[in-house]
Amino acid sequence: MSAYDLVIRHGTVIDPSAGLHGRRDVAIAGGRIAAVAEPGTLEAARSLDASGRLVTPGLIDLHAHVFDRGSRFGVPADACCLRRGTTTAVDAGSAGAITWGLLADELDRQATRVFALLHISMIGMPADGELLDGDWPDVSRAVETIAAHRDRLIGVKVRLSPRVVGANLQRAFERALEAAQRAGVPLMVHPNAAAMPMEAILERLRPGDIVTHCFNPSPQSVVDGCGTVHREAFEARRRGVLFDVGHGAGSFSFERAERALAQGFAPDVISSDLNSLCVDGPAWDLPCTMSKFLLLGLALDDVVARATARPGALLPVEGLGTLRPGAPADVVLLERRQGRFEFIDGARQRRTGGERLVATAVVRDGHVVDGVGA
Numbered sequence: 380m381s382a383y384d385l386v387i388r389h390g391t392v393i394d395p396s397a398g399l400h401g402r403r404d405v406a407i408a409g410g411r412i413a414a415v416a417e418p419g420t421l422e423a424a425r426s427l428d429a430s431g432r433l434v435t436p437g438l439i440d441l442h443a444h445v446f447d448r449g450s451r452f453g454v455p456a457d458a459c460c461l462r463r464g465t466t467t468a469v470d471a472g473s474a475g476a477i478t479w480g481l482l483a484d485e486l487d488r489q490a491t492r493v494f495a496l497l498h499i500s501m502i503g504m505p506a507d508g509e510l511l512d513g514d515w516p517d518v519s520r521a522v523e524t525i526a527a528h529r530d531r532l533i534g535v536k537v538r539l540s541p542r543v544v545g546a547n548l549q550r551a552f553e554r555a556l557e558a559a560q561r562a563g564v565p566l567m568v569h570p571n572a573a574a575m576p577m578e579a580i581l582e583r584l585r586p587g588d589i590v591t592h593c594f595n596p597s598p599q600s601v602v603d604g605c606g607t608v609h610r611e612a613f614e615a616r617r618r619g620v621l622f623d624v625g626h627g628a629g630s631f632s633f634e635r636a637e638r639a640l641a642q643g644f645a646p647d648v649i650s651s652d653l654n655s656l657c658v659d660g661p662a663w664d665l666p667c668t669m670s671k672f673l674l675l676g677l678a679l680d681d682v683v684a685r686a687t688a689r690p691g692a693l694l695p696v697e698g699l700g701t702l703r704p705g706a707p708a709d710v711v712l713l714e715r716r717q718g719r720f721e722f723i724d725g726a727r728q729r730r731t732g733g734e735r736l737v738a739t740a741v742v743r744d745g746h747v748v749d750g751v752g753a
C-alpha cells in the first residue's frame with residue numbers, strides 16, 4: 380500500500396517560503412502536502428510527471444475580479460484563474476455590503492479558492508462610478524459584513540480615480556480608512572489619477588495596508604513625474620505598507636516599474652488585476668504578469684515569492700503559498716517557455732522577452748485540475 384495519494388516527480392521545486400530551489404519530489408496525502416524529498420524516494424498510488432517543469436506552490440493572485448455575474452469587470456474564476464495556475468485569488472472589491480452575498484454564492488460554485496476585499500461602496504463595482512453617490516460608502520454596513528464573514532473577507536477596498544469618486548474623494552477615502560480600522564483589517568487603495576497627491580495618500584496608510592497599481596502610469600504611482608520613487612513610499616514601506624502590482628488594463632507601466640526597480644523598490648506582491656478588460660491582453664493571466672518581471676530583471680525565485688508566499692501570508696488559511704508539510708495541496712507546474720514574446724503594458728508600450736511562464740498542470744487540494752495547459 381502506498382503511503383501517499385500522489386507524487387509529483389522529476390520537477391524543479393521552488394518554494395520561497397523554505398528557501399528551496401532544487402530537484403525534489405512532492406508527495407500529497409489527504410489533500411495536504413505530505414513531504415518534499417529527494418527524487419525517487421517517495422511511493423504513491425499515482426504520480427504526475429514534472430520533467431522539465433518548475434513545481435511551485437499554487438499561485439496566489441492578490442488582485443483579481445471574479446464576480447462574473449455581478450460586475451462588468453468580472454471573469455469566471457476557474458477558467459481564468461485556476462486553469463492558468465492561480466489556485467487562490469482575492470477578489471479586490473467587486474462586491475460591497477449589499478452584493479457580497481451574491482458573490483459568495485457564485486464563489487461556492489467555483490473550485491478556485493477565493494477570498495475577497497469588500498468595497499467601501501455598498502454596491503461594489505458593477506461598473507465605474509461606484510462612489511459617485513456620497514451615501515454609497517457605508518462604514519457600518521462594511522464593518523458588519525466583514526465581521527460576519529471573516530473567513531473570506533480579508534480587507535476593505537477603495538478606488539480614488541475621478542471617474543469612480545467624482546466629488547466624494549475625501550469622504551470615500553476617510554470612510555474606507557475608518558471601516559478598515561474598525562473591522563481590524565487592511566485597506567487596499569487604488570490611487571490612479573486621484574485628485575490628491577500621492578504623498579498625501581501614502582501618509583494616511585497604516586502597517587498592513589496595500590497600495591495596488593503601484594506602477595500605474597498616472598502621477599499617483601510610487602514613482603513621481605521625474606521618475607523618482609517618492610520618499611513617502613520608502614517611509615510607508617518601512618512602517619509595513621505593502622505595494623502590489625495590480626496590472627489590469629491600464630494600471631501597469633514598464634517605465635514606472637523599471638524606474639522603481641532601478642531605485643531598489645521592487646513590488647511586495649505581483650498580481651494581475653485580472654478582469655474582463657484585460658484577460659485577453661494586456662494582462663492575460665498571472666503567469667504572464669510574472670513573466671514581465673522576469674523580463675525586467677527580477678530573479679525567478681523573487682518573482683515566485685511575490686505570487687505565492689508573500690500574498691499567502693496575508694490570508695487566513697495556514698500554509699497557503701507554501702509547500703510546507705500540512706499545507707493545503709495546491710501546486711502548479713510551470714513551463715519556462717522559450718522564444719520571442721512581445722509583452723504589452725497598460726500604456727500600450729511594448730517590450731520583447733525571451734521567456735514566458737505557462738501553467739501546464741494544476742493541483743488544487745490534492746486533485747489534478749482538468750483542462751489546464753495551452
Ligand SMILES: [Zn+2]
Pocket residue numbers: 442443444471625627652
Ligand atoms: Zn482591480
